[in-house]
Amino acid sequence: MTNPLDAALRRHFIKDELALTWFMTLFRFVLAFILFFIFGGVIEFNWVLVALFVAGMFWTLPLYFYFKAVEFEEPSRVALFTQMIPIFVLLIASVFIGEELSRPQFFAFALILLGGAVAAFKRINKKWHFSQAFPLIILAAFFWAVSDVMFKYFAAEFPDFTSAFLLYFIGAGLPAVLIIFFPKKSKEILKPYKTLSLKGWLLTTLSLSAGVAGSAFFTYALTLGKASLTAVIIGLQPLFAFALGWIFSLFIKEVEPESVKFTDIVFKLLALFLILLGLFYLSV
Numbered sequence: 001m002t003n004p005l006d007a008a009l010r011r012h013f014i015k016d017e018l019a020l021t022w023f024m025t026l027f028r029f030v031l032a033f034i035l036f037f038i039f040g041g042v043i044e045f046n047w048v049l050v051a052l053f054v055a056g057m058f059w060t061l062p063l064y065f066y067f068k069a070v071e072f073e074e075p076s077r078v079a080l081f082t083q084m085i086p087i088f089v090l091l092i093a094s095v096f097i098g099e100e101l102s103r104p105q106f107f108a109f110a111l112i113l114l115g116g117a118v119a120a121f122k123r124i125n126k127k128w129h130f131s132q133a134f135p136l137i138i139l140a141a142f143f144w145a146v147s148d149v150m151f152k153y154f155a156a157e158f159p160d161f162t163s164a165f166l167l168y169f170i171g172a173g174l175p176a177v178l179i180i181f182f183p184k185k186s187k188e189i190l191k192p193y194k195t196l197s198l199k200g201w202l203l204t205t206l207s208l209s210a211g212v213a214g215s216a217f218f219t220y221a222l223t224l225g226k227a228s229l230t231a232v233i234i235g236l237q238p239l240f241a242f243a244l245g246w247i248f249s250l251f252i253k254e255v256e257p258e259s260v261k262f263t264d265i266v267f268k269l270l271a272l273f274l275i276l277l278g279l280f281y282l283s284v
Contacts, residue, residue, distance in 0.1 A: 001206070001207070001210040001214075001240070001244055002207050002210050002211045002214070003070070003075035003076070003078060003079050003237075003241040003244075003245065004075045004241060004244060004245035004248050004249075004255050005203055005206060005207040005210070005248065005255070006020075006066075006067065006070050006075075006207055007070040007071075007074075007075045007078075007245075007255070007256070008203060008248075008252065008254040008255045008256070009200070009203055009204060009207065010067050010070050010071050011070075011071060011254070011256075012254040013192075013196060013197070013199075013200035013203065013204075013254070014192045014193070014196065014200070014204075015071075015192070016188075016189070016192055017064050017067035017068045017071065018064060018188075018189060019188075019189045019190075019191075019192050019193070020063070020067045021060070021061075021063045021064045021067060022175075022176050022179060022189045023176075023189075023193065023204070024060070024063055024208065024211070025060040025063070025172065025173055025175050025176035026173060026176035026177070027173075027208050027212075028060065028169050028172045028173045028176075028212065029169075029170060029172070029173020029174065029176055029177060030173070031169065031212065032166050032167075032169035032170040032172070032173060033170065035166055035169075036166045036170070048154050048157045048158075049167060051150060051154045052150075052151070052154050052155070052164065052167045052168045052171055053167070053168075053170065053171030053174060054150065054171065055146075055147045055150035055151045055154065055168055055171060056147070056167075056168045056169060056170065056171025056172035056173070056174070057171055057172065057174055057175055058143045058144070058146045058147035058150065059143075059144065059147040059168075059171075059172050059215075060172040060173070060175060060176075061143065061175055062139070062140035062141075062143040062144055063140075065136040065137065065139050065140040066078070066136070066137065066140050068133075068136055069081075069132075069133035069136040069137050069140075070133075072132065072133065073131055073132075073133035074258045074259065075241045075242075075245050075258070076238050076241045076242040076245065076258055076268060077119055077120075077122075077131060077133065077238075077268070078133055078137060078241075079237045079238040079240075079241040079242075080115070080116065080119040080238045080268065080271050080272065080275065081116055081119065081120070081131075081133060081134055081137035081138070081141070082137055082140075082141055082144075082234065082237065083112060083115065083116065083234065083237070083238070083275045083279070084112065084113070084116055084137070084138055084141040085141045085144055085145050085148070085234065086112070086145075086234070086279060087108075087109050087112055087113070087145075088141055088142050088144075088145030088146070089145040089148050089149060090105060091145075092145055092146060092149045093149050093152075096149060096153070104281040105281060107278075107281050108278040108279065108280075108281035109278070110278075111274050111275070111277050111278030111281065112274070112275050112278035112279065114274050114278075115270075115271045115272070115273070115274030115275035115278060116134065116138075116271070116275070117134075118267055118270050118271040118274060119131075119134075119267065119268060119271035119272075119275075120133075120134040121267060122263075122264060122267065148219075151164070151168055151219055152223065155168070155219075155223055156223070161219075161220055161223055164223075165216065165219055165220070168219065199254075203252070203254070218234075238268070238272055238275075239272070242258060242268075245257070245258055246258070
């Protein structure tokens with residue numbers, strides 16, 4: 001849901017990736033404190049708490065690269081690029097929390113990378129181009145993977161998921177709070193929101209709600225099994241991004257329908273096939 005909605009927000013309502021990153025991050029910070037006081041909990045300052053804060057920051061800071069990518073790239077392609085996350089998750093998990101790598105998983109790396117590369121090529125005005133969004137999402141994917149592995153490892157130190165997730169959420173919002181130490185930059189960031197239309201606020205609310213719900217389900221899943229296996233399910237994301245983007249475009253004019261040219265569809269399907277095949281081998 002968030003992929004097509006975020007693209008519409010970045011292209012038509014808030015044309016500044018830093019401002020979007022700040023607001024999405026601040027929302028998580030405020031929501032985390034509200035939920036923390038509702039559900040209760042005791043904060044004991046220690047290295048595990050700091051680690052969860054850092055994991056949370058690694059979750060939200062890469063949003064800057066993500067919003068920059070959706071400015072000029074189709075949401076389904078961006079979703080295909082994010083399938084690089086399991087590669088980084090598995091490599092990081094194998095190094096730091098001892099998850100073992102099998103031969104099929106090494107083969108999976110090649111398939112997923114190939115799928116991402118195929119998705120990055122597109123034909124514009126009879127010329128082939130390599131998507132500028134690809135390196136941006138690769139960079140974001142690395143930090144998201146670090147965040148996933150850190151949360152899985154350090155959440156085990158808490159008696160329940162809720163306490164760990166809310167502290168992780170607070171950490172995710174810390175970068176937004178730190179911006180107050182830069183008054184000039186704060187004014188620039190706030191400027192787009194002072195004139196944001198009601199429709200813009202509604203889309204922002206919808207994207208935030210979907211994003212927070214998805215994050216909560218995903219991080220909970222991380223506590224139930226291997227980090228690498230949990231990351232595999234995001235292979236379905238490009239299909240949802242394409243389908244929901246098409247549905248949203250029927251009701252929201254700012255959500256632009258994606259290209260249905262034969263070459264674009266073929267390349268996306270081939271990329272999805274390679275990535276899903278790679279994700280299958282990754283879970284072996």
